[in-house]
Amino acid sequence: MSLSTRYTPSETEKKWYDHWMEKDYFHSEPDEREPFSIVIPPPNVTGVLHMGHMLNNTIQDILIRRARLMGYNACWVPGTDHASIATEAKVVKMLREQGIKKSELSREDFLKYAFEWKDKYGGIILDQLQKLGASCDWKRTRFTMEPKLSDAVIRVFVDLYKKGKIYRGLRMTNWDPSAKTVLSNEEVIHSEENSKLYYLRYKIEGSEDEYVTIATVRPETILGDTAIAVNPKDERFMHLHGKKVLVPLIGRPIPIIADRYVDMEFGTGCLKITPAHDMNDYEIGQRHNLEVIDTLNEDGTLNEAAQLYVGEDRFKARKMITRDLDEAGHLVKIEDYKNKVGRSERTNAIVEPRLTMQWFLTMEAFAATALEAVKSDEVTFYPKSMWNMYNSWLKEENVKDWCISRQLWWGQQIPAWYIDDKTFVAESAEEALEMAQKETGNKNLTINDLHQDEDVVDTWFSSWLWPLTVFDGFEEKNDLAYYYPTNTLVTGWDIMFFWVARMIMAGYEWSEELLGKEITDKKGKQPFHDVYFTGMVRDSKRRKMSKSLGNSPDALSLIENYGADGVRFGMLSSAAAGNDIIFDAPIDPKTGIVLNESKLCEQGRNFCNKMWNALRLINSWEVVDEPADATTAEINKLAGDWLEQKMNRIIGQLDQQMKEYRLSDSIMDLYKFIWFDFCSWYLEMVKPEYQAPIDRATLERSIALFEKMMILLHPFMPFVTEEIWHQLRDRVEGDDCIVSKWPEAGMFDDHFIDEIELAKDIVSGVRDVRNNNGIKQKELLKVHGQASKELSELLDSDGMKSMVMKMAVLESLDMTEETIDNSVSFLVKTHKFFVELNQEINKEEEFERLTKELEYFQGFVQTVEKKLSNESFVGRAPENVVALERKKLADGMSKIKNIQAALADLES
Known part of the structure; x- marks a missing residue:
């Protein structure tokens, strides 16, 4: 069957992916082989495939496909994260569109709707990963809220509570008024924004016209003020110590206090203290025993405690109070001001500091363990420079207790039950009831007398167990004992503390308990040996690609335009570990919309076509069983030996690069070797004359070399390599590229390889002379090399001179001691060559x-x-x-x- 003139990804990708799935190549079960395991960073069930996913999962697929080729029992576990905040927001929006309010539903009814939404949309991104070629073990797909994983979360919560590491307390927290939940510090993104600084006058109580002036960026919070603070060393205000001022508009008297926290140089030197709505103010309030007046509802509207603007949104209230303060003579001036504003990572809402009752996990000991794991190289970071960021985050002075409760319904409900002022933490309501009956001495208590905590645990509190729970480690230990620790984690540095550090903490906390000391002493407690940090995918302006900015091309459209292999090549060719990737999708100058185009991906598609044309060339040759003539045989043997030895050297380089996760170097080295050495040089060296046949030995060696290259390239570009593999020769059942054997690095002679490179440079020199002088490609030329021992030895070696003459289309190639008249010269290293010209040189x-x-x-x-x-x-x-x-x-x-x-x- 004749091959099409171009490689067509759309005709091959589904065919081969379906074939791999049908043959069950992706599935793994424990056996006698050495395992190689990876757990996917679970994408949110709300997600669709974007450029970051493409890069991250391409890298994981490369690692797992190569491990499979090397004979490991390769297991790549896929799955999704329930993403509490994001998913609940999606479900609430869906219900609102149906005319249903969350507040009108019971928890059970809401969760029913949420699971229906998840079942409908939650698997989209996993389906999309298949189009990229991800060879995940889909039979092992997990979800962070499936029963077994949820049971593990509850068990861990109870275990930590019993160990005294989880506690409940009233603390200042980050409140997201949009999601109506608390956020951890890591979920708040701080950036500089343009704001306004409002200067306001507070009248001294009992005076006629004496005022103090303060500066604030949030004038609506004055309704919760309980003091004005000055620095005790500030001589300007010493006469005010012990006096009171009246809160503007509402007239509530509050004291003037002295506290060293106040910066005498900022604003006016006077600081309004609002303990309910500022982290630092709360600490000052605790020192001075100040009242805490919370003026905000959970949705960011003002409540009854504010006295004014009740029910109004905080930002609308800001405009209203600014107008009223101005009319009442309390507004001195407004200045433009730049300050750091904290926004919710999930909803982008401006976060409010708020005093709430939450559950916390003490982190000091956990952080020390996670720090030591990387410091001692039990967990190795690539690139090594990521240690600095990790070390900074986990230093004792920077670690805060982890707020693990969220005011949501979508998630694992906190296993705490209350009766009166007593709390019972247990794995089930029945166990909590038993505890309550025992402590109270009341055997007549029923489950209905207990009230379970309404909150759920932070999403990260489930995903930090991921390497343990995906193998059902809290249920039974067979799979966990075989696959744990996993080999490599591939992730972005932006979730280094959110997820990577916490997984390390969890691994050291529970692996020995689950597996036993004998196993962990032998294999280690760490959840993974290596962490490969990818960079951010950015546009040509170096902005992070995101849906909100509209600067990210559609991942599936790129695959449709260039094929999965082309996109994988495009992503990897500029993806050095830890470095941000500048992806070259252009932006339409008229619309400002990013186009689904890429020169990098086009280069990948062209690479596929280059290999396809090489395949077509080989398949077009007529083959004969008779051996080639002596000269041709010498050339063909020389070409084959050179390519094989150079490939052996490349294999050694690839093995080392893969150990160091230098995947970008690997793909580019393969690209240059296949495109230039194989397609442009080797095939030209052995190609028979026009309409002449090729001997079977040379053809078989060429096919064998091509096959070996396809194996090396397969982890990077799986579809085109599988297709070429099957087009090169007839295959028996199961003889697929995906499960072939990774080649070992054989012997090679650098001197011999360098000799061929020198011969190639001679050919290139002659070709340059042809191009520069308008000489036809088929015109035979006479070339003279300036005589030298090295050049004579080179051209006297078997097949070398014949190969140069064939490739350069020469009539003769000899040595000379003289300068040749009417010739053009060129240099190859220190060797000078003269090309005789048939026409007079101007x-x-x-x-x-x-x-x-x-x-x-x-x-x-x-x-x-x-x-x-x-x-x-x-x-x-x-x-x-x-x-x-x-x-x-x-x-x-x-x-x-x-x-x-x-x-x-x-x-x-």
């Missing part, structure tokens, strides 16, 4: 052409040298980018040397 035109070429390359070299002299570029750019610039410099310098030599010949 020396003036040639001199002018070479001079222009010299000026161009001198300017080019100067630009590259300037870039490489920039320490910031060399220090921050990915290694492969810096290496490419250095190669450009070396090539440019070599070109200058050749041109200068040619100019010297013209002048002689």
Whole structure:
């Protein structure tokens, strides 16, 4: 069957993915092989595939596919996160559109709607990952709120409570008025925003016209003020110590207090104290025993305690109170002001500090354990530079107790039951009742007498157990004992503390309890050995790609346009570990909308077509069983030996790069080897003359080399490699690229490889002369090399001279001691060659052409040298980018040397 002229991803990707699924290649069960396991960072059930997912999961797929090829029992566990805040918001919105209010539903009814929503939409992103080629063990798909995983969360909560590590208390917390729940510090994103600074006058109680002036960015909070503070060393206000002022508009008298926290240089030196609505004010209030007046409802509207603007949204109230303060003579002035504003990571709502009763997990001991795990290299970070951020976050002085309760219904309900002033934490209501009956001495108590805590645990409190719970570690230990610790975690650095550190904490807390000391002493307690941190995917303006900014192309449209392999190549080619990826999707200048286009992905698609054309070329050759003539056989053997040895060297490089997670280097090395060495050189070396056949031995060796390359490339570009694998020869059942054997790095001779590279440079030099002088490609030329021992030895080796003559289309290639008249010269390293021309050389035109070429390359070299002299570029750019610039410099310098030599010949 003839092959199409171009590789068509749409015709192959579904075919091969279905085939892999049908053959059950992705599924893993414990056996005698060594395991290689990865757990997916579970995407939210609300999510759809975006560029960050594409990068992260492509990397995981590369690791798992290579492990499979290397003979490991490869297991990649997929799953989704229930995402409490985001999902509840989606469900509430859906209900609102149906005319249903959450407040009108029971908890059970709401959860029924939520699970229906999850069942309908929650698996979309996993289906999309299949289009990317993700070879997850779909039979092991998990969900953080499925029964077994929820049971583990409850068990862990109770265990920590019994250990005295979980407590309940009244604390100042971050409140999201949109989601109507508390947030941990890590879920609040602080950024500088344009604000207003309002200067307000408070009248001194009992005076006629004496005032103190304060500055605030939130004038609506004055209704909760309970003091004005000044620095005890500030001489301007010493006469006011012990006096009182009246809160504007409502006239409530509050004291003037002295506290060292007050910055004498900020604003007026007087600070309004609102303990219910500011973290620092609350601490000052505790020191001075101040009243706490909470003026906000959970949705950010003002409550009865505010006395004014009751029921109004906080920002509307801000405008109203500013107007009223101005009319009452209390507004002194308003200034433009930049300050740090905290917003909810999930809803983008401005967060309010609020005093609430919450559940907390003490973190000091956990943090120390997680810090030591990485410090001792039991968990290794790639790149190593991520240690600095991790170390900073987990230092004792920076660690705060983790607020683990959320005011939501979607999630695992906190296993605490109350009766009167007593709290009972248990794994079930029945167990809590038994505890209550025993403590109260009242055997007549029933479950209906107990009231369970309404809150749920933080989503991260379930996902920190992920490496333990996906293998049902809290139920039975067989799978956990086999697959744990996992090998590699691939994730973004932005959830290093949210998730990575906490998983490490959980692993060290429970793995020994679940598996036994004998197993953990042998295998370790850590949840994973390595953590590979990806960078952020950014647009050409270096902005993080996001749906809200509209600067992210549609992932599925990119796959449709370029094929999954093309997109995978595009993502990986610029994805050095830890470095942000500048993805080149252009923005329409007219609409400002990002286009589903990419030069990087186009390069990947072109790579597929290059290999496809190589396949078509090989398949087009007529094959004969008779051996080739002596000269052809020498050339073919030389070409095959060179490519095989160079591939052996590449395999060794790949093995080392993969250990260091230098995947971008790996894909580019493979790209250059396959595109240039195999397609552009090797196939030209062994290609038979027009309409001539090829001997079977050379064809079989070419196919074998092509097959080996497809295995090496398969983890990176699985679909095109599987298709070419099956097109190269007839296959028996089960002979698929995905389950073939990763090649071992065989022997290679650097000197021999360098000799071939030198011969290739000679061919390239002749081809340049042809192009520069308008000589037809098929015209036979005479070439003379300036005699030297090294050059003679090179051309005397078996097949070398014949190969150069074939590739350069030469009539002759010999040595000379003299300069050849009417010739054009070129240099290859230190070797000089002369190409005889059949036409007279116009020396003036040639001199002018070479001079222009010299000026161009001198300017080019100067630009590259300037870039490489920039320490910031060399220090921050990915290694492969810096290496490419250095190669450009070396090539440019070599070109200058050749041109200068040619100019010297013209002048002689």
